[in-house]
Amino acid sequence: MRPLLIVNPQSSGGKTGKIFDGMLAPIRRILGEVDVARTERARHAVDLAREAALDGRETVVAVGGDGSINEVVNGLMQARDRGAAGTRLGIIGAGTGGDLCRTLKLNRRLDRYCTAIASGSARPMDVGRFSYETHGGERAEAFFVNVLSAGMGGLVDQIVSQTSRALGNTLAYTMASLRGLARSRVGRVRCVAALRGETRELELATRNVAICNGRFFGSGMQVAPMARADDGVFDVIDLGDAPPLRFAAVSTGMYTGSHIRHPDVRHFQCDRIELTLLNRDVEPVFLLDVDGEPLGRLPITVTLEPKAIQVLAPAD
Secondary structure, three states, X not given: OOOEEEEOOOHHHHHHHHHHHHHHHHHHHHHOOOEEEEOOOOXXXXXXXXXXXXXXXXXXXXXXXXXXHHHHHHHHHHHHHOOOOOOEEEEEEOOOOOHHHHHOOOOOOHHHHHHHHHHOOEEEEEEEEEEEEEOOOOEEEEEEOOEXXXXXXXXXXXXXXXXXXXXXXXXXXXXXXXXXXXXXXXXXXXXXXXXXXXEEEXXXXXXXXXXEOOOOEOOOEOOOOOOOOOOOOEEEEEOOOXXXXXXXXXXXXXXXXXXXXXXXXXXXXXXXXEEEEOOHHHHHHOEEEEOOEEEEEEEEEEEEEEEEEEEEOOOO
């Protein structure tokens, strides 16, 4: 079967939809003939990827940003739960953040994305399965492949989705982060974490806690420089409850990874974790950031699915 390209025309503030037709010729020069499906609504890529995998498609390519990749992974994982585990994930990054591409060392050029896909060289990647509360108060289940955070991150995602990208993606995230910090609140979070069957419980006072399979979020912030996407563990980064100015200074260190050494920051590993917000009054601004998308809120239960997806990317 031909590779299926699932294109999100709305990614990168709608830029992908405007330029994709011009991308097709160079894509076909490297990949040969491909099939194309454009998403028409939120979460549509989940359905498209699931059905493609159930139909036996060997390769499904996400064309878009981190949110688009997340939707395709969700579809592939739903198909995997139904016995269709053979579909490989390809990526053509065309979004705002590009954070999973950084973790996977995919060079952010169209020809390099296509060459990685055409090589057929796949590497395994862990996936997080989680249950959460939707904004409507219902329980739901989904998957993430890069970073799931709770707190200020979801608030920033919400602001980014309403921000112009005219001055560039990084500046859009920077401005949204400043606005998000001003509105953020400290959450008291009950945390139950397990690693290889050993469980511990602790209470976090934090503006943001990140459960990391990948290394980057927020358009290049190296939140978990030690993380590997195939090592069978999550790296949890608690950014602490510092006042806004000190929190901003600590957060700036994420561009180099130096924040890990700051006394406000806590790091531990797990393969299963439960987070429950104890001070529910901060709930409106203590939101989930799931691979760059504001999906819902606490409580969440997260488990790691080791080496669940094969991704067409260079070996780490």
